[in-house]
Amino acid sequence: MHQINYDYGFRYPAKISIPDQCPHCGKTMELSIIQRHINTAEGVMILTAQCTASICRKYFVLSYRYHPNDGPTDLIPYTYEPHIETNVTKEVAQLSEEFANTYKEALVADSRNLTHITGISLRRAFEFLCKDFAIYQISKPDYEKSFENSQKEPKTKADIVKSNVNNIIDSFFKDMPALQQLSHVIRKLGNDETHYYRKYEQLDIQDFKRLIETFMLYIQLILQADAYSKMTK
Ligand SMILES: [Zn+2]
Numbered sequence: 481m482h483q484i485n486y487d488y489g490f491r492y493p494a495k496i497s498i499p500d501q502c503p504h505c506g507k508t509m510e511l512s513i514i515q516r517h518i519n520t521a522e523g524v525m526i527l528t529a530q531c532t533a534s535i536c537r538k539y540f541v542l543s544y545r546y547h548p549n550d551g552p553t554d555l556i557p558y559t560y561e562p563h564i565e566t567n568v569t570k571e572v573a574q575l576s577e578e579f580a581n582t583y584k585e586a587l588v589a590d591s592r593n594l595t596h597i598t599g600i601s602l603r604r605a606f607e608f609l610c611k612d613f614a615i616y617q618i619s620k621p622d623y624e625k626s627f628e629n630s631q632k633e634p635k636t637k638a639d640i641v642k643s644n645v646n647n648i649i650d651s652f653f654k655d656m657p658a659l660q661q662l663s664h665v666i667r668k669l670g671n672d673e674t675h676y677y678r679k680y681e682q683l684d685i686q687d688f689k690r691l692i693e694t695f696m697l698y699i700q701l702i703l704q705a706d707a708y709s710k711m712t713k
Contacts, residue, residue, distance in 0.1 A: 494551040502531035525552040571703040576612035599673030
């Protein structure tokens with residue numbers, strides 16, 4: 481927030497506060513004032529503003545308390561909730577509601593440039609989808625008990641919930657090499673988001689987001705293949 485001298489059309493210019501960031505894109509910019517409307521009955525001055533960031537150029541409204549003697553004074557705070565569309569499919573949302581909710585929150589955080597909590601939320605979303613998918617695998621009637629020789633591999637829902645993600649990936653994705661490989665990359669980047677020491681400096685939150693999205697699409701592929709196979713038996 482910073483102050484400018486604004487000529488509101490009466491007497492001398494008034495000092496008003498204007499936001500530094502655009503409510504739509506979150507970029508720091510010097511807004512452009514397009515129009516002014518004074519409503520003396522309601523005691524407000526309304527300014528139509530435009531974001532000057534070239535990728536955005538969107539409009540928004542600022543309103544100020546107004547008195548004929550004092551002119552415009554305090555900025556009336558508005559909060560805008562960004563509308564976030566996620567491409568989480570119905571099948572994935574049914575499999576893991578916690579993934580769908582956390583993933584959406586991560587995208588809201590990302591839209592506000594909250595890069596630190598975006599990463600942590602994505603890591604959390606990933607863990608839920610991994611584990612809920614593992615629970616789905618063991619619940620299939622034709623799921624082979626191929627784990628009998630291994631002590632390490634989780635066999636029940638309770639085992640899966642308590643197990644670490646590394647173990648889940650190696651136990652449940654081993655027959656799907658691409659998914660296993662992708663999951664380990666996500667796991668490593670996820671550690672980077674939560675730990676003090678950052679190992680993969682060349683990769684950022686956008687890479688992390690893309691990988692989680694691909695992971696989700698892979699899970700969707702399996703869910704859809706299973707569902708339609710059942711219907712065409
Ligand atoms: Zn903007």
